[in-house]
Amino acid sequence: MKFLCLPGAYGSAKNFQVQLGPLAEELERRGLCTFTYSQGTHEVDPPQGWEDYFGARPLYRFLDTRQGDTFETLRRLRHVPHSMPAEDTMRMFQKAGEGEDWHQRVWREALDAVFKTLDEDPEIDGIIGYSEGAMVGASLIVEEAERAKKSGCQRRIKFAMFISGAPPLKFEGKDRIVAQLFDEAGIVIDIPTFHIFGCDDAFLSSAVALFNVCEPSKATMYDHGLGHIVPRDAENVGVLGEILQEIMPKVEEGNRRAASEQQQRKESGLSGMDKSEFATPALLRTTS
Secondary structure (H helix, E strand, C coil): CEEEEECCCCECHHHHHHHCHHHHHHHHHCCCCEEEECCCCEEECCCCCCCCCCCCCCEEECCCCCCCCCCHHHHHHHHCCCCCCHHHHHHHCCCCCCCCCHHHHHHHHHHHHHHHHHHHCCCEEEEEEECHHHHHHHHHHHHHHHHHHHHCCCCCCCEEEEECCCCCEEEECCCEEEECCHHHHCCCECCCEEEEECCCCCCHHHHHHHHHCECHHHEEEEECCCCCCCCCCHHHHHHHHHHHHHHHHHHHHHHHHHHHHHHHHHHHCCCCCCCCCCCCCCCEEECC
16 A cells, blocks of 8 residues: 655645654554655745744645635634534634635645645555645545546545544535534545544544544544654554554455455446445554
8 A cells, every 4th residue: 555645734745754754664664555745835934933843944735825824723722622522613613714715716726736646646545644634635535535426437545544633624605615524514534544643632623523524434543642743652653553554454455355346346237336345443542
């Protein structure tokens, strides 16, 4: 399996390769996957007071925020109690974009740029997204499924790892983009997913909201016990390697079975959607 790796806001392909390095090396050592790194197309300056936090410049975002920060309100999530339901928390902070049509254009451009990266490398069949990159990746998975229904083309992304993620976005009306939330949209991501986050994450609600819209029988979560980070310590990396050693061969087998069934349907002249019967039991593992 080959993963397209999408960094968070104020990141870069180079910096994300360093952040993900210990886990990527562990997975490569186990022979599970390979990686390719991308980044947003919009060069940005880090927020005031955080000039040294995000690593070496240049830094990028997937979103063009020159006309304002579409998701500035997400930063206020850190002040919301974790006891509030994730969906209610997200609704409190998704008014950004109301009445301003440029937000939809910004989001369309961001998604199209990632689809272009996907089209340029036919070996990619998985996504690893961190923070903003996870939100973009989740949205791409949803849109890819919608395109497949309309065109009959084969879906590329078979597995996704989301690190401190956020729910996928959708267009609403003529001038809004809103989060897809479970109590409104139900399950919107049907492929196997692995969710990595920390109980001390200031943006925990957004990661939980993403988990909730993924097919539960195919979704696995891991709490590394830390904050809004990509875990790099030896203990967490080792445990993650063990979990993925269990999950990924099942994903690959499910993909092979689905491809075989699809081929059999074609040969027999039957039509139908390509649906894998693979199901990963959800599990929650934490470190102390």
